[in-house]
Amino acid sequence: MDSQENQQNSAMHVMGGLKSTHDGMGQTSRKQFRRSHKKEISVDDFSREIRQGSRLHLAKAITLLESTVLEDKRTGQQLLQELLPYTGKSIRIGITGVPGAGKSTFIEAFGKYLCDQGFKVAVLAIDPSSSLSGGSILGDKTRMEELVRHENAFIRPSPSAGTLGGVHKKTRETMLLCEAAGYDVILIETVGVGQSETIVRGMVDFFMLLVLTGAGDELQGMKKGIMELADLLIVHKADGDNAKVAKKTVAEYEQILHFLQPASPGWTTKAMPVSSTEKMGIREVWEVIGSFKESLIDSGVYGERRQSQTKEWFHTMIMDRLMDEFYGTPDTKSQVKLLEKEILQGDLTVSNAVEHLFTNTKKT
Amino acid sequence: MDSQENQQNSAMHVMGGLKSTHDGMGQTSRKQFRRSHKKEISVDDFSREIRQGSRLHLAKAITLLESTVLEDKRTGQQLLQELLPYTGKSIRIGITGVPGAGKSTFIEAFGKYLCDQGFKVAVLAIDPSSSLSGGSILGDKTRMEELVRHENAFIRPSPSAGTLGGVHKKTRETMLLCEAAGYDVILIETVGVGQSETIVRGMVDFFMLLVLTGAGDELQGMKKGIMELADLLIVHKADGDNAKVAKKTVAEYEQILHFLQPASPGWTTKAMPVSSTEKMGIREVWEVIGSFKESLIDSGVYGERRQSQTKEWFHTMIMDRLMDEFYGTPDTKSQVKLLEKEILQGDLTVSNAVEHLFTNTKKT
Known part of the structure; x- marks a missing residue:
């Protein structure tokens, strides 16, 4: 060459x-x-x-x-x-919400707002059921149409296959690459029904949750403890006739949040109404993120969290590797199944099963 | 012999x-x-x-x-x-609450009520800071004095040393021994501030949380997501002048619970006032547990949960063993520390560190 x-x-x-x-x-x-x-x-x-x-x-x-x-x-x-x-310079933002909360509409509006401000914005999705990777029931082809075409935006769906841990790893690494490529804001989208929110919370600085009006009913489909991961609660689709109800819902959520511990030490989780179609509240969301960053950098929490996130990622990967290697052999797999059966039948104590498993594995 | x-x-x-x-x-x-x-x-x-x-x-x-x-x-x-x-025949009940919620007073009153009904009751504690193992700030020597002396009661503090995982294992095994010894009710106490509630939730059928009046302030010391583990919320010390406030607190909690997913499928988590000193609500707690058990046995959830708890215990013990063996060698430990440092300094990617670690470990 x-x-x-x-x-x-x-x-x-x-x-x-x-x-x-x-x-x-x-x-x-x-x-x-x-x-x-x-x-x-x-x-x-x-x-x-x-x-x-x-x-x-x-x-x-x-x-x-x-x-x-x-x-x-x-x-x-x-x-x-x-x-x-060249990594680490972006603000990393996680976005979740129940299906129907309008995540892609919000990301389009929010992302476009940021791009228009001159920021480079990368949008990643962490799970296969996200709107980015086409998990939409409606198969809406127009989603994020405008954002996709913006020169400041980079959109990448989730890898379609693999374990949650694997997807997690790839999203983290993709995030780092995007940072090196000069993206100022990384938006990581996840669906608020599985395990992935906790994983996303573990890789972002700021986490927001999109909800709809009528808190009670709407929360039914939401995962336990998800509200306690959020730094900001967005009551979405606060437009038209819905605007008034949205205000009431915000107040209801504020009340619930009062009883919960904040997701980030020193930060009080807020709730606010947003309309992506009427572009209402979009700028305010960005302002909230700004004051969040400022306050957490001041207190040192921002940097500490990033360090502990990276450390935890390292140890999670070690654990995944150990588990993969252990369960990876067909012999161990079938042994575990067999022992599991004996345990559930009440024929074997868990400790004895583990002892047996490790004694046998060591010998082979 | x-x-x-x-x-x-x-x-x-x-x-x-x-x-x-x-x-x-x-x-x-x-x-x-x-x-x-x-x-x-x-x-x-x-x-x-x-x-x-x-x-x-x-x-x-x-x-x-x-x-x-x-x-x-x-x-x-x-x-x-x-x-x-001979194991498995008891009802396994977890009890948690913030310090000051009066866990030992409640356990004494509840345990005595059950013993007087002819049930054999075993009380175990899962963490060293629990009231059973003397973690009380006041060093209250009279705690559970009556229950201790009851012929139907068996009280065992938590092992004072060891990792959380180890204590977890021992508490599970102790529970099984107590069941074989004919105990009908196993009460497992834990302090509502650490990691142990999730672990206790993973070994019991029914989980209750003791709170005090004045929900908002009191919850501040409570761990995230703990409310969502509970099948029953007890607003404790609902006695004397406090009785009226307790009623209001119950209503407040009912409202919050409305927004949360129930801890057990098919069961609506309740809140109720209890006074251990005035023996008010004790019988009602037992009645709630009774209808819980009946309804969950009917739906099949009761048995399924036990099976999946045992399975999870098995796999957790396998993981613990793998981790112990891996981190157990001084060489690996120091290598991990070193790599961790390089990662945090931004000199090394997490994936490369893991690769390096496993390549080196395999060679030795």
């Missing part, structure tokens, strides 16, 4: 298969990528393209991290390693 | 060290215990004593399970294995 080739490389060229010729850690120079199955570009060049804002390179890098091909994954990790010094 | 010795064995004799001469699983006959460092009784005899209601044998068996001596632990497990067919 010569320098001319290096200069030539464009987004179009890297869409083909990629190949790394090195796999050591921290070796960042002269790693070669196959280009169009023939030509190659280096990790250095690739990472520079991302930092300079090439969306195609960013998208390709995310695909590498999501890949199940070992070599691609490695290349992705090398890239991420290279880009690590 | 001869049969005469077997017949002789009494509670006093087994308080010394114990020794098992077998360690295989499921071998229950002819296992020998050293008695007073000389004489021995068999697991069979020991388990029969427990089933016949010997409190001293029960206490000793719990001590064996809690022991850090491998041989004692093994003997304890053999006993538990032997007693397994």
Whole structure:
């Protein structure tokens, strides 16, 4: 590969298969990528393209991290390693809400508002049932149509397959890549019905929950404890005739919030009405986030939380790896099933089963 | 050892060290215990004593399970294995509340009420800060004085040392022993400020939360999401002048509960006023538990929950064991610390750190 080739490389060229010729850690120079199955570009060049804002390179890098091909994954990790010094500068925002709360409408309005202010906005989704990845019942093709076309926006649906832990990992890494690519605001969308809110809460600075008017009924479909994860409660669709009811709902939620512990130390979780169609409350949401950030940076909570989030991510990944390795062998799997059956029949104590399992596993 | 010795064995004799001469699983006959460092009784005899209601044998068996001596632990497990067919017949009740809510006063009143009805009641505590294990600020020596002396009651404080997971395991096993010893009601006490409520919720059928009047202020010290674990909310100390306020607090809580998902499928979490000193509401609590049990047995939730609790316990113990083994080596520990530092400094990606860790661990 010569320098001319290096200069030539464009987004179009890297869409083909990629190949790394090195796999050591921290070796960042002269790693070669196959280009169009023939030509190659280096990790250095690739990472520079991302930092300079090439969306195609960013998208390709995310695909590498999501890949199940070992070599691609490695290349992705090398890239991420290279880009690590450029990460961490965005505000990371989690958004959840029950189906029907209008998450995509809100994200479109909120994202567009931010883009128009000159911010670069990345929208990621963490679970396959999110509106981004087409989980909508209506299959609404117009969702986020405007935001998608905005030059300051980057939208990436969730990887469609894999365990929650895996998706979690990929979303975190995608977030870091987006930060290195200069995105100022990362919006991570999740559906408020599963396990993913806790995971998203564990990777964002600010978490907001979209609800509808008529608190009681609407909350029925909401996961336990989800309100206690939120830094902001948005009573959405506060438009037209609904505006008045929304105000009442806000007051009701304020009352409930009074009884709950705040999600972030030193911050009082607020509730406010928003209309995405009438563009009402959008600016206020951004202002709330601004004062949240300021106050938590002052108290030191902001930085501490990021550090402990990263630490926890590390230890969760260690645990996942241990579990994968343990349950990964067909022999262990069938043994566990067998022991589980004996336990449930009342034939075996749990302690004895574990003892048995580990004694046998050690021997093989 | 001869049969005469077997017949002789009494509670006093087994308080010394114990020794098992077998360690295989499921071998229950002819296992020998050293008695007073000389004489021995068999697991069979020991388990029969427990089933016949010997409190001293029960206490000793719990001590064996809690022991850090491998041989004692093994003997304890053999006993538990032997007693397994006799477990599961009690109603398992978790009790939590903020400090000052009057948990021990309530447990004394509630426990005594049950004992007087002819039920055998075991009271266990899951964490060292509980009132049972003397975590009281006042060091109140009169706590549960009456209940302690009741012939139908068995009270066992939490093991004072060990990890939460360890204490969890021991409390579960103690519960099973108590069931084999014929206890009809198991009350498991925990303090409403830590991680232990979730763990207790994971081992009981019914969970109740003690609160005080003046919901808002009082809840401040309460853990997030704890209300959503409860099947019953008791507004305690509803006596004298407080009775009226308690009624208002009950109404306030009912309103909050309306917005939360019930802790048990098909059951609506209730709030009610109770005075332990005036013995008001005690019978009603027991009636609520009765209708809870009936309704959940009818719907099948009762049995399903027990099964999934046991399964989860098994898998949690597997995970704990894996973690212990992994973090147990000093080499891994220091490596993790080192990598953690590099990650937090932004020098290393989490994925690369994990990769590095497992590659190195495998080699050693």
